[in-house]
Amino acid sequence: DTGVSQNPRHKITKRGQNVTFRCDPISEHNRLYWYRQTLGQGPEFLTYFQNEAQLEKSRLLSDRFSAERPKGSFSTLEIQRTEQGDSAMYLCASSLGGVPPETQYFGPGTRLLVL
Amino acid sequence: SQELEQSPQSLIVQEGKNLTINCTSSKTLYGLYWYKQKYGEGLIFLMMLQKGGEEKSHEKITAKLDEKKQQSSLHITASQPSHAGIYLCGADTQGGSEKLVFGKGTKLTVNP
Numbered sequence: 001d002t003g004v005s006q007n008p009r010h011k012i013t014k015r016g017q018n019v020t021f022r023c024d025p026i027s028e029h030n031r032l033y034w035y036r037q038t039l040g041q042g043p044e045f046l047t048y049f050q051n052e053a054q055l056e057k058s059r060l061l062s063d064r065f066s067a068e069r070p071k072g073s074f075s076t077l078e079i080q081r082t083e084q085g086d087s088a089m090y091l092c093a094s095s096l097g098g099v100p101p102e103t104q105y106f107g108p109g110t111r112l113l114v115l
Numbered sequence: 116s117q118e119l120e121q122s123p124q125s126l127i128v129q130e131g132k133n134l135t136i137n138c139t140s141s142k143t144l145y146g147l148y149w150y151k152q153k154y155g156e157g158l159i160f161l162m163m164l165q166k167g168g169e170e171k172s173h174e175k176i177t178a179k180l181d182e183k184k185q186q187s188s189l190h191i192t193a194s195q196p197s198h199a200g201i202y203l204c205g206a207d208t209q210g211g212s213e214k215l216v217f218g219k220g221t222k223l224t225v226n227p
Binding site for chain 1: 119145146148150155156157158159160163165203205207211212213214215216217218219220
């Protein structure tokens with residue numbers, strides 16, 4: 001399967017701990033996106049990369065959140081000093097990019113529970 | 116307020132019945148995407164609509180875009196239990212933006 005993959009699929013952590021999630025996009029896709037989804041809501045945009053450059057960040061992405069895509073391939077999303085409000089599904093997507101933007105294909109998500 | 120409103124919020128139908136899900140935007144739609152999500156899983160891409168009046172079909176699912184009404188509909192013909200899940204519409208409301216905004220989803224249950 002050459003789709004978007006995310007690891008881990010589930011993460012339980014205690015409040016105050018740091019967590020890191022990984023996303024591997026579809027291999028030829030140069031754009032990578034992070035979204036957050038809480039129960040009963042649609043995904044909310046967090047940030048996106050074109051190759052290794054982070055081009056847009058939502059105001060939802062507080063100072064405790066940092067995302068990287070160092071070599072323009074996989075990406076990591078780190079949350080420092082987790083809070084219970086960070087509990088959510090974190091979704092990664094990738095696309096070919098272009099004008100107009102191409103379809104975003106999503107991974108299976110990482111479900112985070114902060115106790 | 117929500118940029119994309121989906122209706123209904125949930126839908127229960129008998130297998131074999133037709134159904135329609137609507138997605139209405141408070142802003143101009145530059146691109147409209149339909150996804151399906153099983154509980155606790157990622158989003159599966161269904162269809163993308165970009166031009167007013169555009170209509171696309173795949174198997175028993177048809178999606179239409181009404182640019183003037185800033186609205187899209189998803190129609191399922193002869194529903195099957197495999198159609199069950201949460202249907203989400205997502206859109207580019209800024210024009211050429213990489214950021215998609217999503218509705219809250221419509222939960223579909225198909226009873227055999």
